[in-house]
Amino acid sequence: MTGKSKSLLVGLFNAGSLGTGHDELIATVLRYDVDIMAINETWLREGEIDRAPVIPGYKLRHTPRPPGKRMRGGGVAAKP
Template identity: 80%
Template sequence: MINKLKSLSVGLFNAGSLGTGHDELIATVLRYDVDILAINETWLREGEDEKAPVVPGYKLRHTPRPRGPRLRDRGGGCGFYVKTSIKTPV
């Protein structure tokens, strides 16, 4: 079965870190009711999914920034909050 959408709403949010500012992000997603919210500057590293806010009705898909040669490297990374009703690859 193919899920055909008549329209798809997409938003963009510069998180500056998904480890902080959870209330603002959740309020933004719920206020605008987008199907997919693109996030830049997630600042999440591999295995830090639990630091990101849980948004009811959405799943997070993200790609962390690769670690550089300097331990102080931070920032970067991108992700998407996608409505659970939209099928995405694992």
């Protein structure tokens, strides 16, 4: 051990749709300099990952609501 502590900073963001309002998500990730940002209510369907914002240094991992559900919203994602 070098005496330096290591920590992992994780955030949670309720997007209410990753297809819109990218500025708030990007500002939050950059402001808090999180290692992992969990995102709920992505509202992205299968094949719509291109609608999500791109944040340098992060890669989106997304799981949409299962097909066949007629409900609005849903989906979870993480940007590690």
